Amino acid sequence: MRIASAIAGAALALVLASASATATATATAPAPARGAEVAAGDDRSLGLPSLQAPPPALAALGRQLFFDRRLSVNGTLSCAMCHLPEQGFTSNETRTPVGMEGATLRRNAPTLLNVALVRALFHDGRAASLEAQALQPLLHPQEMANPSLAALTKRIDAMPEYRPAFRAAFGDRHASPARVASALAAYERTLIAAGSPFDRWFYGGDAGAVDESVRRGFELFRKLGCDGCHLVGPHSATFSDDQFHDTGVQARSEAARAHGARVQLAPGLATQVSVETLRSIGQGDEPDLGRFEVTRQPQDLRAYRTPTLRNVALTAPYMHDGSFASLESVIDYYAAGSHPADPGQDPRLRGFTLADGDRSALIAFLRSLTSPTLPNDRHRH
Numbered sequence: 001m002r003i004a005s006a007i008a009g010a011a012l013a014l015v016l017a018s019a020s021a022t023a024t025a026t027a028t029a030p031a032p033a034r035g036a037e038v039a040a041g042d043d044r045s046l047g048l049p050s051l052q053a054p055p056p057a058l059a060a061l062g063r064q065l066f067f068d069r070r071l072s073v074n075g076t077l078s079c080a081m082c083h084l085p086e087q088g089f090t091s092n093e094t095r096t097p098v099g100m101e102g103a104t105l106r107r108n109a110p111t112l113l114n115v116a117l118v119r120a121l122f123h124d125g126r127a128a129s130l131e132a133q134a135l136q137p138l139l140h141p142q143e144m145a146n147p148s149l150a151a152l153t154k155r156i157d158a159m160p161e162y163r164p165a166f167r168a169a170f171g172d173r174h175a176s177p178a179r180v181a182s183a184l185a186a187y188e189r190t191l192i193a194a195g196s197p198f199d200r201w202f203y204g205g206d207a208g209a210v211d212e213s214v215r216r217g218f219e220l221f222r223k224l225g226c227d228g229c230h231l232v233g234p235h236s237a238t239f240s241d242d243q244f245h246d247t248g249v250q251a252r253s254e255a256a257r258a259h260g261a262r263v264q265l266a267p268g269l270a271t272q273v274s275v276e277t278l279r280s281i282g283q284g285d286e287p288d289l290g291r292f293e294v295t296r297q298p299q300d301l302r303a304y305r306t307p308t309l310r311n312v313a314l315t316a317p318y319m320h321d322g323s324f325a326s327l328e329s330v331i332d333y334y335a336a337g338s339h340p341a342d343p344g345q346d347p348r349l350r351g352f353t354l355a356d357g358d359r360s361a362l363i364a365f366l367r368s369l370t371s372p373t374l375p376n377d378r379h380r381h
């Protein structure tokens with residue numbers, strides 16, 4: 001009941017948000033023939049590699065679909081209910097989001113901010129494009145649970161309010177799986193958020209954009225080798241190498257679960273239960289093999305994609321299973337050598353000693369990666 005009413009509350013908030021929010025600047029700009037280049041030095045993209053902006057009419061249709069709960073089989077879940085715009089396009093209140101009929105998903109919802117730059121999607125990289133990715137939650141039985149894409153597009157075809165948007169994007173009013181995927185992907189490509197204080201300092205040459213502790217934190221970030229995986233280039237940074245690594249997180253969570261686990265009943269409500277109870281409710285036996293599930297290569301066991309660190313202060317909880325609540329706990333984990341009991345752990349994660357003020361400097365640096373304006377932030381429209 002609690003879960004259901006939380007979902008209903010969130011849904012109402014989102015319906016209001018999407019009704020009152022205007023489309024992003026990119027989505028309302030006049031349509032250029034083949035999509036416009038996001039201008040270098042544009043505040044919102046400063047620090048990112050240059051990107052093609054998607055056709056505005058297509059992105060506007062995608063936005064309408066993204067916020068629409070009627071895309072799920074029983075009208076309860078939209079994309080935006082797990083990727084909440086006001087929570088950094090992720091879910092801050094649960095380690096892993098609650099899906100169809102109260103089912104707890106296996107993994108944390110990644111942020112969709114700057115997802116246009118991600119090469120292999122999902123924590124295990126199993127989708128090669130945003131278009132391919134978009135169809136998966138629509139069909140996943142614990143997410144939007146549509147019995148088939150044909151059933152979904154038939155429902156959309158019967159909704160008169162979609163007709164003008166399909167016409168504007170494609171020339172006629174008909175929905176198809178490829179059109180739905182392409183529109184959702186186009187909307188997601190507008191979710192650009194860089195131009196952070198770090199970007200204004202490091203890429204924009206504005207010495208006053210950050211303070212001494214951010215500069216010191218960035219120096220440490222490089223000295224400790226964080227940038228070996230969370231890449232920072234000379235002209236732009238995604239803070240990811242687009243590779244998969246075993247950082248010990250999954251092994252740590254499995255070890256913790258062997259002693260029973262804290263189970264989240266609803267946002268803010270958790271309880272400690274035994275392994276036996278977990279099994280009896282069908283949890284705790286759900287293996288997560290990481291990238292191995294895709295490649296079947298032994299070296300990919302428990303490996304997950306390096307996430308971006310842009311806007312990371314907004315996207316708690318952290319890691320593929322949401323097992324870290326704060327940036328402080330992530331830093332302490334790396335400092336302790338991650339999870340040394342994990343034989344497959346990346347050998348670079350050997351731990352380090354933090355001198356006075358080092359931890360807060362690293363955190364100050366991570367916080368300096370937050371963009372001043374976010375797409376679809378309902379407080380700004």
Ligand code: HEC
Pocket residue numbers: 066077078079080081082083097098099100105107108109110111112115118120121122123124130133134137138142143144184188
């Ligand atoms: C019930 C919650 C839920 C819903 C609804 C949902 N997602 Fe997700 N989304 C997730 C989770 C959890 C993952 C990570 C799954 C994994 O890695 O195996 C994810 C992953 C993604 C990714 C990959 C991001 C990355 O960095 O790899 C994209 C893109 C995405 N979702 C878009 C969408 C779209 C578009 C919709 C609506 C059609 C949608 N999601 C609906 C929970 C949800």
Ligand code: HEC
Pocket residue numbers: 123221224225226227228229230244245246247249250304305306307308309312315317318319320321327330331334346348349362
């Ligand atoms: C060997 C590659 C590697 C190195 C080195 C590394 N990371 Fe990571 N980092 C990852 C991977 C992979 C994940 C995701 C793990 C998961 O999802 O289970 C991650 C996750 C994170 C997260 C959580 C982000 C999120 O959205 O969940 C933060 C914060 C972070 N790293 C900061 C750092 C810092 C600070 C350092 C240096 C002390 C560092 N990383 C060093 C690969 C690395």
